[in-house]
Amino acid sequence: MAANNIKKPLGLQLFIYGFVLLWLILAAFPFLWTFWGSFKVELDFFSKADWTNAISGVRTQVVHGKAFTGAGYEGAWIQEEFWRAFRNTGIVCFFTVLTSLTIATLGGYALSRSGFRYSFWLLIIALIFRALPPITLVSGYLLPFFQWNIWGILPTTIIVLVAINQPFTLWMLHSFFQKIPKELDESAKVDGCTQFQAFRNVIIPIMWPGVITAGLFSFLLAYNDFAVTAMLLSQDNQTMVPKIASFMGTTQVEGNVMFAVAAVVSAVVPLFILVMFFQRQLVSGLTAGAVKG
Amino acid sequence: MKHKTFFWFFLPTAMAMFLFIALPLVSVVSQSLHVPHDKVLITVENCDPFGCTSQTQIDHTLTQALYEADPLGQWAGLGIYFDRGHLAIKEVGEMWRGSSGLGDFFSTLKNLPFYRAMGFTLTFTFIVTPLVILFGFLIALAVNSLHQRLKGLMIFFSLLPMIVTPLIGSLIMFWMIDSRGIIGSMLQILLDNPELSLKASTGLTWITLIIYGIWHAAPFAFIVFYAGLQTVPKETLESAMIDGATRLQQIMHVVIPHLAPLVAFVALMQLMDNFRVFEPIIGFNAEAHATSLSWIIYNDLGGETRLLSSAATTSVLTIIGISILLAPVLVRTWREFNPQE
Incomplete structure (x- = not known):
């Protein structure tokens, strides 16, 4: 900003530092x-x-x-079997990210390369789906899942999370693919490739920055979800967030709040590491939808 | 891209969204129009040497038969929508007639669970959203004027409140504001009131939840505005400076108009996310003082008796609420995509 070129008055400078410091404390402390x-x-x-x-x-x-x-950690991880929830979260996140990226990459690519009217409508429908709070869909899942006897297991939850993830991931990858010039895969098609070959040989090698960013956000959605996982998983298959919520019911009576504190810290550490390594991608993902308008 | 190729590329994601978003949506609407069948009761007489007692039991085969004949349950029409747990048409009518004035009417309205939740949801949405935008903008301005190295550090720590799971973030806060926690006991000392508890009164609970909401979402607004500040045209700023504009005038007339589309974007995302406020209520254990629409759904679905029809009805009402809220934005997006019309 050009405002940096002229020196700010000392009062303003101090005020800015004070404000930034205050926010830093609020955010990190x-x-x-x-x-x-x-x-x-x-x-x-x-x-x-x-x-x-x-x-x-x-x-x-x-x-x-x-x-x-380390008594709190021992109590949470061993006595209350938090490791089970940690493992379940790992499984859910891994498969949700993998599946949701695979199908959203194909879909987002198709949307960005199709000039027809229906691709616009599909994007609008995805936006409407994005606006629905996931918990409003849960009562629609329960009856059929009970009937087919697939309630409570991890694969069901993974598929539901993949679907809930789609609208957002689709938008993100669509705007990413639009930035890749159409001429690249057009010329491959002129050289005799089919659309899929053009996608595989030309687009896949250069799409990783966008896919990694989209993957981070689907990971966060699966990792942070409470509404769906709390309702669709049985006690044994609970992931970390619903497990911590159920800690609050049992451990407070026994005077073992420290178990919950240790579990909460254990669940934050992976996120902390994630921000450390992927700060740039997270920032670019947050602004991807915005900068376009 | 040919229609056929498009179809095959788009099929997997379309299937996922159709099966697990569109169909459940239809199912939710249909559930909200049905109630479960009444259990078929039969009276059985048990006789023993001391006399006969009659007992009422559920006839499972007959109940089963009812469900086989009509798996959705009994048709209820809009009955559930109008009952006491939801729109409560009858009760509201009575309150309207019995109340002495508007203020009185609204204070009795709070006794109905749906309106109580609606009250908090709307208050939360419309206080948090503008404050998040304001606070995010101020942080962005302040951080933007820092030294390059400090900027990275600030962004790193700012991302934390947003990225951390809302339930976990609110638990961390909940422990700190506990009357024995650091913030809670500090406030007791500062205000010289050893009895002070942020969890005890409705007003303080609402303020706590709102502050949490701002803390959680301000980083998002900050990051978006910060990115926007990097693209403010230097020439315009310089010419404004040459024309003698003060710092405040530069911000008011150059920076803010440049960021206007971003403000719309942040507002859209925030309206969507704040309207579904739910996890903080669980984390802060605040359901005695504040409930939201999502919380009602969660409460109906949990526990021993899963009140599917009631939850479905609240879900439909929530979706209607969010469509009303977002309609202006959707219309705007529509116009942007169709400039020729």
Whole structure:
């Protein structure tokens, strides 16, 4: 911005730094605090007497002999079998991303290369589907799933998540493929390729940046989903988010809030790593729909 | 691309959306118009040496037969829509006649579950959406004026509140605002009120949920506006500066008009997402003070008795609500795609 060329008055400069710092604290502090506190006992994490206890871990030292303890993690992962939920989330995310990218790539490519009127209508329908809250569809799933006896298992949930993912992924890949010049695959077709050969030999080698971005967002949707997974999975097959929600019912009575805290931190860590490695793709994905208009 | 090629490329995604979005939608509408069959009851007499007792039992074979004859259940028409759990036409009519004024009418309306949820959903949507846009814009302006290296760091940390699962994010906040948590106990000290609890009153719960909503969504607005700021034409800004425009005037007359389409985009996404507010209510354990339409559906579907018809009816009403909300935006998109008309 040209405004950077002239020096800002000191007051404004200080105000900007103050504001940015405030936002930084608001955004990051809750995570750091909870991460730190997850290695303490409950009376330190919730210390009414003196908040510095949560930092130094006075009670934790009394109970465990040192200022940090993995008791919450042990309770959550082993006693409450959180590893099962972690594994289920892994399976659900992997297959949802794989399937949803495969079919949305084909569909998005077709939409971007078809000049006919119906491709516009299909995009509008996808936009309407995107606006539907997923939970409004759940009561439509339950009856048939009970009847066919496919309720509660992972494959059913994966297929439902793939379908719910489609509208968004389709839009994203459609606008990505539109940026790839049509002449590339047209000329391949002139040289005698079929449409599919042109897609395979010309488009697939250069489509990965867009596909990775779209994949990140379908991963996030599957990873973060609560409405569908809570309703469609049986107790044994629960993924992390519904499992944490069910922790709240049971563990609070037993005084084991720390199990839930440890589980929450365990579920945030993969996301943290994701942001670290894919920050650029996430930002470009968020703005992909916007910059077009 | 030929029609036939298009068909084969598009078939898998079309099948997925048809089978798992369009068909369930039809099923939801049809469920909302039916109620489950009444259980067929029979009276059985059990006689023992001390006398006879009669017991009422469910005749499973006859009930089964009813479902085989009519698997959807009994036709209810719009009956469920008008009952007490949903639009409550009769109750609203009575309240309207019995109330002394508009304020009185609205305060009694809050006793009906659907209107209570509607009240919170709309309040949440229409307070969070503009504040997210405003706050995101301010962060974008501030971060944009930072040194290059700091920008990357800010973007990294800003992404966290948005990317983290809403349920998990709200749990983290919930523990911090607990009266024994760091924010909760700090507020007690600052306001000198040891009894203060953010969970105890309806007003404070709403404010907490709204602040959470802004915290969660502001990064999205920030990222979009930040990207937009990179494309503000330098020449226009410079000529504005030469003409003597102050910093504020530059922002008002150059930057904001340039970002206007992005504001529309963020508003569209936010209206969609805030209208479905749901996970924070679970995370903050706030259902005693705040419910939303999505929460009602979740509540009907969960538990021992799955109230499918009731949930389906609320689902249809939610979808109608969201169509009304988004109709102006859809019309705008339609015009953009069809400039010739």
